[in-house]
Amino acid sequence: xxxxxxxxxxxxxxPMLTLTDKVPVDKQDSTSDLVLDSALSLFIExxxxxxxxxxxxxxxxxxxxxxxxxxxxxxQLVQAVILxxxxxxxxxxxxxxxxxxxxxxxxxxxxxxxxxxxxxHPLLIRLLNSEAESILPYLTTRLPQVTTFxxxxxxxxxxxxxxQGYIAKLPAEQTAELLLRLLQSLxxxxxxxxxxxxxASVRDFAxxxxxxLLTPAA
Numbered sequence: 001x002x003x004x005x006x007x008x009x010x011x012x013x014x015p016m017l018t019l020t021d022k023v024p025v026d027k028q029d030s031t032s033d034l035v036l037d038s039a040l041s042l043f044i045e046x047x048x049x050x051x052x053x054x055x056x057x058x059x060x061x062x063x064x065x066x067x068x069x070x071x072x073x074x075x076q077l078v079q080a081v082i083l084x085x086x087x088x089x090x091x092x093x094x095x096x097x098x099x100x101x102x103x104x105x106x107x108x109x110x111x112x113x114x115x116x117x118x119x120x121h122p123l124l125i126r127l128l129n130s131e132a133e134s135i136l137p138y139l140t141t142r143l144p145q146v147t148t149f150x151x152x153x154x155x156x157x158x159x160x161x162x163x164q165g166y167i168a169k170l171p172a173e174q175t176a177e178l179l180l181r182l183l184q185s186l187x188x189x190x191x192x193x194x195x196x197x198x199x200a201s202v203r204d205f206a207x208x209x210x211x212x213l214l215t216p217a218a
Contacts, residue, residue: 032070032080035060039081044126048078048134081123082138086146089117103166104214108206111179112199118187119196128188139188151176168216179210 038059042051053074057067071077093113097106118124127135154176161167186196195201 031060031062031066035062035067035070035077036081036084039077040085040123043078043081044122047131048127049131053077078138079143082143083146085121085123089114089121093117103161104211107167107179107214108203108211111183111206111210112202114183115186115196115202116199118183119190124187136188139184147180150180154179162216165216167214170213175213 035056039051039056042055042059046055053067053071054064056077057064060067067077071080093110096113097109124135151173155172158167158170158172158175162169162172186194186202190196194205
């Protein structure tokens with residue numbers, strides 16, 4: 001019987017849009033938030049395979065029927081948890097970016113924070129270490145709306161800054177995809193010269209390779 005889990009130009013002239021306002025996550029009520037909190041804690045403790053919808057309902061203190069009405073199946077629940085975690089991480093990154101001197105500085109620091117925060121996220125650590133085959137599809141092919149949104153959003157910000165002369169005039173969507181693919185690679189394949197757990201290492205990489213790419217010609 002399964003054990004029951006326990007209960008140079010100043011960039012301020014061209015401010016970035018609020019990223020967290022644009023994340024494609026449905027607004028949740030308090031019950032949905034409770035379900036997502038419960039699911040997150042169980043996924044971290046027991047993993048995706050061992051956690052059932054019944055476990056989540058019990059942890060959240062709601063009936064199974066209520067859970068299934070809000071999240072049709074476990075796959076939808078996992079996706080909702082990941083989407084909300086992305087939203088919350090983006091909000092924290094935005095707070096840390098306040099006061100950056102230029103658009104290039106902002107992009108560099110956003111890249112550094114995105115890599116290092118993702119690398120130490122407890123759910124990602126737990127699942128990559130114990131059941132990578134379960135989580136990898138969600139981080140690559142199962143949630144295309146997140147990667148598509150991120151690419152289009154970042155491309156829009158690049159275009160805006162390029163038009164004002166803050167960022168080098170490169171193809172915006174390709175540049176955005178390059179940055180996102182680098183981030184994904186560093187998080188999912190952490191072993192190498194660049195240490196995604198170390199801000200200094202990631203920042204050195206970004207300053208060496210990304211800053212020259214993004215900085216407009218004098």
